[in-house]
Amino acid sequence: MDPYHSRTSGSWEAAERVDPVLHQGVAPGPLSKEQLERFDRDGYLALPGWFSEQEAAALLEACDALKVAHAGSDVVVAEPDSDVVRSVFKVHELHERLAALWQGERLAGVARQIVGSDVYVHQSRVNYKPALDGREFFWHSDFETWHVEDGMPRMRSVSASISLTPSTEFNGPLMLVPGSHRSYIRTVGETPPEHYKQSLRRQQIGVPDVDALSYLVERGGIVAPKGPAGTVVFFDCNTMHGSVGNLSPEPRTNLFFVLNSVENRLVEPFGGLPPRPEHIATRG
């Protein structure tokens, strides 16, 4: 039986993870032994200043250019209540600077160290949280959706969230539940067809209920790493995360790459529905 089945029952369940977090233990690479051990324990690693503020500014410029160049196309997703851009997908294929970025030691090098093999981009996106009206991202494990809706077989991918603007207490920073990567939360509810068209704006299926979230938070608490533009947070594909809205008067922009092991390429979605489009989940 699929160890990661989900949306298959009327009640939630915390199942055990059957995959390692570090797929070759403490392997050589950009992260120190201590950093790798923290990632293994907590399911995330925050690296303030991993990129410089100058690098972040150049990346922000590239993302803003894409937002304009691709307005109205499928890769651009709007906020739930307006036409304001919330996300642009597949950015690693749309801009040379972003293609070069993920392939560097500081991203792919780290991912290889964690997943123990070569990696490719499963998904890339820039998330905009406009000043005052950037909305929340509800709590979720990415892997749950990727497994059910995209057909990612096992937990063997790592996400990198790169702040292109400072991450502060007040602009809706990424929140994570330390240690949550060890429990696989089977969620309740049936996936509707073409779920992604709605879920990318506001996710309501494939998310934990209050009891499931309490179970995780009682064990690990909540953290929200802060830092200057250029800060990177690496997190495991199964780490529970989310973020509140941005009520600050400054926009907050994050660049997001999911690096998946080449030995963990997508198969048919485990939820039984047709797969999501290529710009959301690389199959090619």
Next chain:
Amino acid sequence: MDPYHSRTSGSWEAAERVDPVLHQGVAPGPLSKEQLERFDRDGYLALPGWFSEQEAAALLEACDALKVAHAGSDVVVAEPDSDVVRSVFKVHELHERLAALWQGERLAGVARQIVGSDVYVHQSRVNYKPALDGREFFWHSDFETWHVEDGMPRMRSVSASISLTPSTEFNGPLMLVPGSHRSYIRTVGETPPEHYKQSLRRQQIGVPDVDALSYLVERGGIVAPKGPAGTVVFFDCNTMHGSVGNLSPEPRTNLFFVLNSVENRLVEPFGGLPPRPEHIATRG
């Protein structure tokens, strides 16, 4: 001309406050000289432990009883997207323990020290932010609404927000802009009739736009006082404040009293529409 006219023009404006903050300077009372001077400078004063956790627990019990007892009545307001209770109004008249509470030295005593006269309850409410789906309160100056929609003549009232649950980084705590009480932001937009029926669920008129908020935040920044249950934040009627949603797995409950000078009783609303109901703004 009304020094505090608002919603009267197509562009926002930061007008100067014409009223003092401390209406009798450093007057005797529960707050120290240093605390009064901080209130004067910042427009707020956070007092962790002002009430004990035991007192907070007893108050929470009283509020929860009211929520049940008055379900379906006018004093109970729901969340914007659901029937979940967001606020219960007029709680100072509905429960003996809450009536006794505001009249004590720790609330009315402080208010008298600030406004320089006796006080009465202009508004009282309990605000619930349910776990996971308690929604934001957008930035606003209370006085702007009270002046335009209720007819509060001058800036001579003080609000007390009492945490009945711990206030943490992750449960949508009260955010304030220090120093914002010195500027009166005239907002843009016309007040629709019976605006309160919508605005108490999600306020969209009488709120600052991004430029107005930037103007204030560039000068004062943003703070979000934390503390155990029983923490009180006093703030001036014109201090810009708001709060993000509660994505934590625990509900967050706040009790809120507005204590207005008896020399500042309501007159006809300055916006020209009929006044809001008595349970939202005491006229009697």
